[in-house]
Amino acid sequence: MISASKSADSGPEALKPAGSRIIRIEPSKGWVSLKIGELWEYRELLYFLTWRDLKVRYKQTLLGVLWAIIQPFFTMVVFSLFFGRLAKMPSDGIPYPIFTFSALVPWTFFTNGLAQASNSLVGSANLVTKVYFPRLAIPVASVLVGAVDFVLAFAILLCMMLYYGIVPTINIIWLPLLLALVIVTSLGVSLWLSALNVQFRDVKYVIPFLTQFWLFATPIAYPSSLLHQPWRTLYGLNPMVGVVEGFRWALLGAKTAPGVMVLVSALTALLILASGALYFRRMEKNFADII
Amino acid sequence: MSDTVIKVEGISKKFRIGSAEKAAYKTLRDNITEAFSYPFRKTSELFFRHKPSVAKDIWALKNVSFDVSSGEVIGIIGRNGAGKSTLLKILSRITEPTGGFAEIRGRVGSLLEVGTGFHPELTGRENIYLSGAILGMGRDEIKRNFDEIVSFAEVEKFVDTPVKRFSSGMYLRLAFSVAAHLNPEILIVDEVLAVGDTRFQEKCLNKMDDVGRKGRTVLFVSHSMPNITRLCKRAILLENGTVAANGASHSIVNLYLNNGRDTAASREWTDMSKAPGTDIVRLRGIRIILENGCVMDTVDISQTFGVEMEYEVLKPGYMLMPYYHFYNETNIAAFDVHDTDKAWRRRPRPAGLYKSTAWVHGNLLSEGRMFISAGLTRVDAAQTQFHEKYAVTVQIVENLENDSPARGDWSGEMGGVVRPLLRWSTQYGDTHDSPQS
Numbered sequence: 001m002i003s004a005s006k007s008a009d010s011g012p013e014a015l016k017p018a019g020s021r022i023i024r025i026e027p028s029k030g031w032v033s034l035k036i037g038e039l040w041e042y043r044e045l046l047y048f049l050t051w052r053d054l055k056v057r058y059k060q061t062l063l064g065v066l067w068a069i070i071q072p073f074f075t076m077v078v079f080s081l082f083f084g085r086l087a088k089m090p091s092d093g094i095p096y097p098i099f100t101f102s103a104l105v106p107w108t109f110f111t112n113g114l115a116q117a118s119n120s121l122v123g124s125a126n127l128v129t130k131v132y133f134p135r136l137a138i139p140v141a142s143v144l145v146g147a148v149d150f151v152l153a154f155a156i157l158l159c160m161m162l163y164y165g166i167v168p169t170i171n172i173i174w175l176p177l178l179l180a181l182v183i184v185t186s187l188g189v190s191l192w193l194s195a196l197n198v199q200f201r202d203v204k205y206v207i208p209f210l211t212q213f214w215l216f217a218t219p220i221a222y223p224s225s226l227l228h229q230p231w232r233t234l235y236g237l238n239p240m241v242g243v244v245e246g247f248r249w250a251l252l253g254a255k256t257a258p259g260v261m262v263l264v265s266a267l268t269a270l271l272i273l274a275s276g277a278l279y280f281r282r283m284e285k286n287f288a289d290i291i
Numbered sequence: 292m293s294d295t296v297i298k299v300e301g302i303s304k305k306f307r308i309g310s311a312e313k314a315a316y317k318t319l320r321d322n323i324t325e326a327f328s329y330p331f332r333k334t335s336e337l338f339f340r341h342k343p344s345v346a347k348d349i350w351a352l353k354n355v356s357f358d359v360s361s362g363e364v365i366g367i368i369g370r371n372g373a374g375k376s377t378l379l380k381i382l383s384r385i386t387e388p389t390g391g392f393a394e395i396r397g398r399v400g401s402l403l404e405v406g407t408g409f410h411p412e413l414t415g416r417e418n419i420y421l422s423g424a425i426l427g428m429g430r431d432e433i434k435r436n437f438d439e440i441v442s443f444a445e446v447e448k449f450v451d452t453p454v455k456r457f458s459s460g461m462y463l464r465l466a467f468s469v470a471a472h473l474n475p476e477i478l479i480v481d482e483v484l485a486v487g488d489t490r491f492q493e494k495c496l497n498k499m500d501d502v503g504r505k506g507r508t509v510l511f512v513s514h515s516m517p518n519i520t521r522l523c524k525r526a527i528l529l530e531n532g533t534v535a536a537n538g539a540s541h542s543i544v545n546l547y548l549n550n551g552r553d554t555a556a557s558r559e560w561t562d563m564s565k566a567p568g569t570d571i572v573r574l575r576g577i578r579i580i581l582e583n584g585c586v587m588d589t590v591d592i593s594q595t596f597g598v599e600m601e602y603e604v605l606k607p608g609y610m611l612m613p614y615y616h617f618y619n620e621t622n623i624a625a626f627d628v629h630d631t632d633k634a635w636r637r638r639p640r641p642a643g644l645y646k647s648t649a650w651v652h653g654n655l656l657s658e659g660r661m662f663i664s665a666g667l668t669r670v671d672a673a674q675t676q677f678h679e680k681y682a683v684t685v686q687i688v689e690n691l692e693n694d695s696p697a698r699g700d701w702s703g704e705m706g707g708v709v710r711p712l713l714r715w716s717t718q719y720g721d722t723h724d725s726p727q728s
Contacts, residue, residue: 021396022394022395022396023384023394023395023396023399024392024393024394024395025381025382025384025387025388025392025393025394025395026387026388026391026392026393027387027388027389027390028387044424044429044430045424045425047424048420048421048424048425051421052410052413052417052421055412055413055417056410056412056413059412060412126404126407126408127407127408127425128385129380129385130385130403130404130407131383131385131401131403131407131408131425131426132383132384132385132401133425133427200319200322202319202320285386285387286386286387288380288385288386289306289386
């Protein structure tokens with residue numbers, strides 16, 4: 001008898017059985033590794049998620065990307081009126097509008113990142129329950145999207161510096177590090193909040209409070225020089241203090257180098273990021289079940 | 292072909308219901324009240340021996356094990372809640388098992404939903420890239436397949452329109468098309484085939500068939516038994532989270548479908564008041580018989596058998612027509628037959644006992660189980676007197692030792708609901724009168 005099975009006439013595409021790696025699926029025990037390498041493998045997905053959020057962000061809005069500027073700019077106007085003009089808040093010898101705006105630029109990046117990222121996982125529930133990828137990609141993409149807004153607001157800041165005739169000092173070389181600091185802070189807090197939000201929807205209600213309190217706990221409307229040592233250094237435990245004072249020092253040439261204070265901020269920020277990432281990883285395996 | 296690409300060893304998954312079910316997610320307050328009340332509850336337990344109200348655990352999967360070889364297309368079937376989706380979610384690494392392990396060799400693509408990652412505000416073109424990336428395609432891969440994806444989905448004119456303005460059919464077609472062009476070594480599919488109109492469904496099925504034939508391993512969950520038998524050689528039946536059966540897909544499907552259905556070769560109604568029918572006619576019995584009149588539940592493929600219906604006409608003067616509907620094990624209607632006996636067509640029947648038999652000749656039906664519905668209708672008023680769904684069943688068997696003429700010299704599997712013996716002819720040589728270029 002002749003027996004030629006149907007699959008014998010399959011195309012030239014043959015499977016390469018050797019060389020492919022083996023994925024092992026089992027219950028994870030204890031603290032899991034961060035698997036940063038995996039996130040790198042999925043960098044294209046990270047790119048597309050960021051790109052999606054960017055594309056979608058200002059769809060069907062009238063003012064579009066202008067919103068990126070309007071928000072910090074009008075906050076500056078209000079602060080200048082009330083704190084600068086009426087309350088006569090000291091500003092380390094820098095014109096008050098630019099004093100507060102240079103702080104509002106990184107601050108807006110921070111709070112927008114926080115608000116977007118903390119809701120990002122819950123907002124992507126349909127993805128989380130239907131397809132596998134490193135869940136870290138979702139909040140990371142949300143934070144990265146804010147970078148575009150940041151660049152625009154930063155351009156306005158440069159224009160204002162030109163207007164006030166402020167020439168940045170050589171300290172501007174520290175700016176990339178300060179940028180890294182604000183990203184680390186934003187990401188760290190976002191990881192905590194986004195993972196918590198999967199289980200506790202209270203986070204949604206906490207965020208407006210949190211950002212409001214944090215705004216006043218950060219020297220945006222006032223200089224940190226109002227505090228004396230050692231309180232001033234301790235103040236750096238709020239990582240946004242280091243960011244804001246660092247920005248002023250690097251860009252506007254504020255007299256006192258915030259050295260130790262920024263260091264304290266950087267350490268706190270790294271601690272938040274590391275603990276946030278660990279917490280996120282630990283909760284990650286249950287996301288699909290409880291989201 | 293025989294190396295194992297998926298190895299599942301004792302996979303279990305526990306879910307908590309009860310308190311966890313009432314509130315899909317806990318609020319911090321719940322946790323806080325729990326934390327505050329915990330010491331009190333503990334003490335009351337100690338003193339009053341109260342049973343603590345524990346949340347109930349449910350095992351969605353219990354000790355599931357199986358192997359899949361490279362290039363196999365495997366169907367997973369089972370009732371709702373049998374654990375099919377949970378199994379796929381674990382194998383897709385969306386959720387973790389509670390116990391056991393699985394090993395997968397090769398790149399996995401999973402399609403648990405049509406349109407994963409689609410964003411309504413984005414255009415068709417943008418969504419192809421986004422959804423592709425989420426499903427695990429590289430950017431170059433998507434670029435290469437872009438035109439094919441668009442033309443397969445038949446949405447060429449609308450690629451630059453936001454998908455929220457798409458009709459639901461267009462949306463589903465585009466979504467499936469992206470997924471269909473995913474090219475992993477192992478594909479995990481959850482019932483995404485039933486999209487679009489019949490023509491597009493057919494196209495999707497063919498595409499799936501293609502994927503299977505290209506030597507890729509496919510795990511396929513579906514409620515559509517014809518699709519399972521059509522696409523898969525092997526099937527796994529899940530029942531309450533455990534593997535109930537694992538084997539050739541047609542026999543597993545058969546097993547699954549026979550669950551809860553009578554499989555008798557004869558049915559008799561002795562109590563006339565309970566028999567199906569009206570005051571005109573009552574059914575007495577339905578039987579599968581051989582030519583010698585014996586009732587038989589198993590018939591050889593080349594043997595003629597009859598489906599006999601015994602009924603009593605109570606009121607004379609009506610034109611009556613008995614009929615049978617034949618279904619195979621996957622619920623496909625093989626054919627319907629109506630009584631064509633010239634002696635009784637369009638003739639008012641006197642009262643009395645009747646036996647109407649339809650003779651199914653040998654070499655007509657394919658092997659497997661046949662479910663036969665029997666009914667009787669009035670011709671003059673098109674009024675069904677009785678209709679017994681799946682009244683009797685017959686198992687058509689094929690014994691390769693005996694002569695099985697329609698098979699020829701083929702010993703492999705044969706498809707189709709029927710296996711007729713056709714007349715073949717061959718011309719040899721001197722064929723230039725046939726149309727050739």
